[in-house]
Amino acid sequence: xxxxxxxxxxxxxxxxxxxxxxxxxxxxxxxxxxxxxxxxxxxxxxxxxxxxxxxxxxxxxxxxxxxxxxxxxxxxxxxxxxxxxxxxxxxxxxxxxxxxxxxxxxxxxxxxxxxxxxxxxxxxxxxxxxxxxxxxxxxxxxxxxxxxxxxxxxxxxxxxxxxxxxxxxxxxxxxxxxxxxxxxxxxxxxxxxxxxxxxxxxxxxxxxxxxxxxxxxxxxxxxxxxxxxxxxxxxxxxxxxxxxxxxxxxxxxxxxxxxxxxxxxxxxxxxxxxxxxxxxxxxxxxxxxxxxxxxxxxxxxxxxxxxxxxxxxxxxxxxxxxxxxxxxxxxxxxxxxxxxxxxxxx
Amino acid sequence: xxxxxxxxxxxxxxxxxxxxxxxxxxxxxxxxxxxxxxxxxxxxxxxxxxxxxxxxxxxxxxxxxxxxxxxxxxxxxxxxxxxxxxxxxxxxxxxxxxxxxxxxxxxxxxxxxxxxxxxxxxxxxxxxxxxxxxxxxxxxxxxxxxxxxxxxxxxxxxxxxxxxxxxxxxxxxxxxxxxxxxxxxxxxxxxxxxxxxxxxxxxxxxxxxxxxxxxxxxxxxxxxxxxxxxxxxxxxxxxxxxxxxxxxxxxxxxxxxxxxxxxxxxxxxxxxxxxxxxxxxxxxxxxxxxxxxxxxxxxxxxxxxxxxxxxxxxxxxx
Numbered sequence: 034x035x036x037x038x039x040x041x042x043x044x045x046x047x048x049x050x051x052x053x054x055x056x057x058x059x060x061x062x063x064x065x066x067x068x069x070x071x072x073x074x075x076x077x078x079x080x081x082x083x084x085x086x087x088x089x090x091x092x093x094x095x096x097x098x099x100x101x102x103x104x105x106x107x108x109x110x111x112x113x114x115x116x117x118x119x120x121x122x123x124x125x126x127x128x129x130x131x132x133x134x135x136x137x138x139x140x141x142x143x144x145x146x147x148x149x150x151x152x153x154x155x156x157x158x159x160x161x162x163x164x165x166x167x168x169x170x171x172x173x174x175x176x177x178x179x180x181x182x183x184x185x186x187x188x189x190x191x192x193x194x195x196x197x198x199x200x201x202x203x204x205x206x207x208x209x210x211x212x213x214x215x216x217x218x219x220x221x222x223x224x225x226x227x228x229x230x231x232x233x234x235x236x237x238x239x240x241x242x243x244x245x246x247x248x249x250x251x252x253x254x255x256x257x258x259x260x261x262x263x264x265x266x267x268x269x270x271x272x273x274x275x276x277x278x279x280x281x282x283x284x285x286x287x288x289x290x291x292x293x294x295x296x297x298x299x300x301x302x303x304x305x306x307x308x309x310x311x312x313x314x315x316x317x318x319x320x321x322x323x324x325x326x327x328x329x330x331x332x333x334x335x336x337x338x339x340x341x342x343x344x345x346x347x348x349x350x351x352x353x354x355x356x357x358x359x360x361x362x363x364x365x366x367x368x369x370x371x372x373x374x375x376x377x378x379x
Numbered sequence: 380x381x382x383x384x385x386x387x388x389x390x391x392x393x394x395x396x397x398x399x400x401x402x403x404x405x406x407x408x409x410x411x412x413x414x415x416x417x418x419x420x421x422x423x424x425x426x427x428x429x430x431x432x433x434x435x436x437x438x439x440x441x442x443x444x445x446x447x448x449x450x451x452x453x454x455x456x457x458x459x460x461x462x463x464x465x466x467x468x469x470x471x472x473x474x475x476x477x478x479x480x481x482x483x484x485x486x487x488x489x490x491x492x493x494x495x496x497x498x499x500x501x502x503x504x505x506x507x508x509x510x511x512x513x514x515x516x517x518x519x520x521x522x523x524x525x526x527x528x529x530x531x532x533x534x535x536x537x538x539x540x541x542x543x544x545x546x547x548x549x550x551x552x553x554x555x556x557x558x559x560x561x562x563x564x565x566x567x568x569x570x571x572x573x574x575x576x577x578x579x580x581x582x583x584x585x586x587x588x589x590x591x592x593x594x595x596x597x598x599x600x601x602x603x604x605x606x607x608x609x610x611x612x613x614x615x616x617x618x619x620x621x622x623x624x625x626x627x628x629x630x631x632x633x634x635x636x637x638x639x640x641x642x643x644x645x646x647x648x649x650x651x652x653x654x655x656x657x658x659x660x661x662x663x664x665x666x667x668x669x670x671x672x673x674x675x676x677x678x679x680x681x682x683x684x685x686x687x688x689x690x691x692x693x694x695x696x697x
Contacts, residue, residue, distance in 0.1 A: 087493045087494060087495060088493070088495035088496065090489075090493055090584050091489045091490075091492075091493030091494075091495045091498070092489070092495070093489070094485050094486065094488050094489025094490075094493070094588075095485070095486050095489035095490060095501070097482045097485060097486060097548060097549050097550055098482070098486040098489075098505070098549070098550035098559070100529065100549050101546065101549030101550040101551045102504075102508075102550070104527065104529050104549070105523070105527070105546055105549060105551045106508050106551060108519075108523055109516050109519045109520055109523055110508075110511065110516075110519075112519035112522060112523060113515050113516065113518070113519040116518060116519060116522070122522070130522065177413065180406060180409065180410055180413075181410075183406060185403075185406060185407070185410070191410050191414060192686065193682055194414045194417050194418060195413075195414070195417060196682065196685065196686060197417065197418075197421075197675075197678065198417070199609075199685060200609050200671075200674050200675070200677070200678045200685070201613075201671055201674060201675075202613075203613035203614070203615065203630070204615070204616065205613070205615050205630055205633070205634055206613075206667075206671075208637075209633075209637065209663075209667055210420050212637070212641065213660065213663075215419070215420040215423055215424075216420075218415075218416055218419050249416055250416060250417075250419060250420055253413065253416055253417050254417070254420075261686060306510075310510070310512060313512065313514075314512050314513050314514050316615065316616045320514075321514050321616070324514055324517060324518070325517060325616050325619075325620070346518050346522065349517075349518045350515075350518050350519065353512075353514045353515045353517065353518065354515065356512065356514055356515075357511075357512055357514075357515055360512060
């Protein structure tokens with residue numbers, strides 16, 4: 034009984050001391066604010082119209098992004114353009130970065146397309162690779178999302194498995210798979226299916242499908258996020274439309290082409306863009322590998338002229354712009370196809 | 380007779396929107412088959428990482444090892460300097476994650492809760508910058524980060540974790556625009572009345588943000604934190620560019636092992652003798668698994684939030 038009283042008293046005393054300190058700090062701050070003019074500013078600020086106050090607050094909140102934009106993202110973009118359009122881009126101690134060459138000569142681009150046949154080959158194979166993998170990923174993602182959208186037991190487990198690549202996918206991982214021939218399940222690639230396909234389908238078509246089976250692990254591993262995007266879209270669809278169509282005697286085939294697919298078209302655009310950007314920026318991409326190796330091993334951190342032994346920063350920057358154009362072409366081509374194909378739905 | 384026929388028909392083909400047995404069998408077979416393909420590389424790695432050299436080079440053994448060995452894991456732990464690398468990995472992923480989440484919340488709040496002139500332009504600018512592929516920025520960032528000064532402060536980003544977390548604090552983390560947009564969506568859905576009530580009671584804007592908005596956006600913190608952690612953990616190209624030899628994360632040391640192994644292989648230095656030591660495919664697989672186990676654990680415990688992340692990022696909303 035007495036013990037608790039003592040503790041209570043103690044607590045009270047601590048509290049009063051704390052209050053005094055708080056008050057002291059408060060008056061101290063008030064004092065500082067008053068004589069630095071902050072109180073004055075605060076009063077003025079409170080009198081401002083609401084609209085301006087909101088803008089000031091908003092700018093305060095987004096200021097980190099703003100600073101980052103001004104000091105990091107925009108300078109990087111401009112540097113990247115300037116580097117790609119120079120002959121050499123190097124560092125001299127105590128002097129700074131040096132740029133040689135006129136931009137209108139497009140030296141590095143000319144070099145890529147005329148003097149480096151090996152890299153040109155890599156560019157073409159990257160282009161081919163990206164443009165075959167992207168549509169396959171989007172199609173598989175749509176099919177898998179529709180499967181997961183059925184009433185099935187153990188959906189959570191399937192979803193858990195289908196989504197694992199989102200956590201593990203990295204250029205490193207894919208390069209690891211590629212090197213050890215884990216991009217395909219041997220039984221599928223060399224098995225019955227591909228033999229049947231090559232016998233009964235036209236060569237062009239069966240080549241594409243067999244190619245897809247040869248990269249089946251890669252395609253599935255790339256489609257994690259896309260599956261979820263489609264799945265979210267499918268689950269938001271109105272079930273009563275399906276019911277009504279079924280009563281009218283529509284087959285599953287018709288339901289897919291006339292109801293599901295048109296609703297998925299905006300998501301198909303998103304997934305085409307997403308897949309292209311993610312896949313072409315993974316470090317297992319041949320071009321990305323050249324870009325990082327040419328800048329990395331020749332000592333981009335040192336940055337001196339002598340470090341730029343093989344290709345150098347300017348060349349790498351130009352190469353990354355080539356990759357960017359490849360991405361744009363792939364995205365543009367497939368969105369155009371989808372747009373043309375979906376015209377009849379309008 | 381016809382009734383039993385109908386019954387069988389009903390069970391096999393389904394009726395009134397219920398899926399029939401045939402459809403279900405096909406569906407489950409496909410789903411299980413596809414699940415197997417999804418897991419195939421991991422399963423192969425798992426079983427091979429427990430194989431002895433004799434089993435690894437024996438082409439007739441593909442799935443079940445004749446005897447199980449832990450030697451590959453012992454070698455992998457030793458080569459990776461596991462605990463040092465784990466510590467580096469955690470540093471390289473946790474600091475930038477904290478920075479990313481903090482700045483994304485602030486920026487998302489600024490865009491989500493306030494109306495101001497030029498907001499749409501800034502949002503479009505942000506998304507446009509996001510579409511610029513990361514490869515395009517590799518080389519110029521190394522140039523820029525060498526002597527980046529903001530407000531006269533030399534940030535000294537190179538060869539330190541700062542190269543990851545300082546840009547993240549300024550909205551330039553790995554795919555950070557996604558997180559900003561998630562926060563943007565979350566803060567927009569907070570009812571205005573709640574904020575106004577607090578402000579009528581005399582709460583300042585910043586205090587309302589801390590005490591009312593942040594608790595309501597807890598899922599956004601979780602989602603962006605998890606994704607950001609995973610993406611920074613997996614990042615190796617940027618990490619090698621920025622950190623050089625200063626830091627070695629688990630994926631980075633796996634990478635260096637693979638490079639060493641493949642260069643040995645291409646020079647024909649891999650004899651049965653050297654295979655016997657540290658350098659064989661079993662060790663490589665063991666290392667791969669070691670470097671992803673932390674991620675798998677995170678995923679198993681928080682998979683709901685990873686999935687929620689895609690749903691909530693707004694892209695699926697059409």
